[in-house]
Amino acid sequence: MNGRRTAKDAPHGLNNTAASLLGFLHERPMTGWDLVAAAEQLMGDFWSITRSQVYRELSTMARAGLVEEGERGKRDRRPYAITEAGRTAFADWSAAMPGEEAVRFPLLLMLTLGRHIPRDHLTAAVEHHRALHAERLAEYEGQAEGMSDPYAAATLSFGIHYERAVLAWFDDLPEEITRGARKD
Incomplete structure (x- = not known):
């Protein structure tokens, strides 16, 4: 290890999901529903978070005093606001080095496992995923136009570079995989 503290080693006890929710709550109080929507919009393609995780983390953070629950509103939704303890925990989390990514x-x-999978199915899966990545690249490039938030733009730039790299990888796959020729 290089001597740097990672988020996993930090004393705050926050996991990345809880930290992301506290980050969103810096903007304004939000309901669990709002937090799920924000996570899907801002991080959905590179960090998965489920509705059940959001509500579980909010409950845990409320018990720990990192967020406080507001009065129930429309459709029985309860807003949550970050507390000073939550801001401190978020600051501790953000002071640590992020852990390594896992692909x-x-x-x-x-x-x-392709040698054990029917070639036509494998080829179809490759073609399907290549199309998904091409669509995502086009979507990201469209979002990039006129983006003014430098932090969101940096994240989106990563997405654009990533999708271009994945598409280049697809283009370099051997014809045996992409054309369905079975080699026995």
Whole structure:
């Protein structure tokens, strides 16, 4: 280890999901529903978060005094606001080095086991995922136009570079995989 503290080693006890919720709550009080929507919009393509995780983390953070619950509003939704203890925990989390990324790309698992998978199915899966990445790249490039928030723009730039790299990888796959020729 390089001697730097990572978020995993930090004394605050926050996991990345809880930290992301506190980050969103810096803007304004939000309901669990609002937090799920913000997470899907701002991080959905690179950080997964489920509705159940959001509500579980909010409950845990409320018990720990990191957020406070507001009065129930429309449709029985309860807003949460970050407390000073929550701001301190977020500051501690953000002072640590982020952990390493973990690539979980189900298509790579399928390719690893490709010799045991019918070639036409494998080819169809590759073509399907290539189309998804091409669509995502086009979406990201459209979002980038006129973006003024430098932090969101940096994240989006990563997405654009990532999708371009993945598409280049697809283009370099051997014809055996992309054209359905079975090698026995």
